[in-house]
Amino acid sequence: MEFTDPDGMQDAILKLDEKGKNWRYSADFWKFILLLRDYMRAVGAGEFSGCVHDYLDKSIGVYRTxxxxRHSPTESETVRNNRQMCKERTFPVPTEVDPRGEIEMFAHFKTSHRDTNDPRMHYYVDTQLTHKVYIGYIGTHLTNTKTN
Structure with missing residues (x-):
């Protein structure tokens, strides 16, 4: 597990803290981090193969789900095709993951399945090269057609 932009993320997390002193967000994000760790453990042990979204549909032994x-495996076509919105979801990663040193992190967890503007955690899973999860963003909902 690697946080790719801790300074930027710290600012976003502090904004969340100012918004409402809602500690539920912290607990939810921690659960998502542990869930991603368990996903990588299950993949590494050969007990699961597939994407995170499919993993969430399974109950595999002691692994969290x-x-x-609470999960979106990607963003809408509108967001993916909008240069500015796409840039907001691009975060640093090691050049061994992507030669550009950054990658679009469209997959994200939501702290609620009811509130479309709740905070988000954007991440990228590299099961091929580094076998790590890169968390690029934890914070308020990024720009989309509903947040503008």
Missing amino acids: CSQK
Whole structure:
């Protein structure tokens, strides 16, 4: 597990703290981090193969999971095709993951499946080269057509 932009993320997390002193967000993000760790453990042990979203639909032994409603494996086509919105979701990674030194992190967890503007955690899973999860962002919902 690697946080790719801790300074930028710290600012976003502090903004969340100012928004409402809602400690539920912290607990949710910690659960998502542990869930991603368990996903990588299950993949590494050969007990699961597939993407995170499919993993969430399974109950595999002692590995953590959550409702698929709390996860988005990608962003909408509108967001993916909008240069500015796409840039907001691009975060640093080692050049061995992507030669550009950054990658689009469209997959994300939501702290609620009811509030479309709740905070998000954007991440990238590299099961091929580094076998790490890169968390690029934890914070308020990034720009999209509903947040503008």
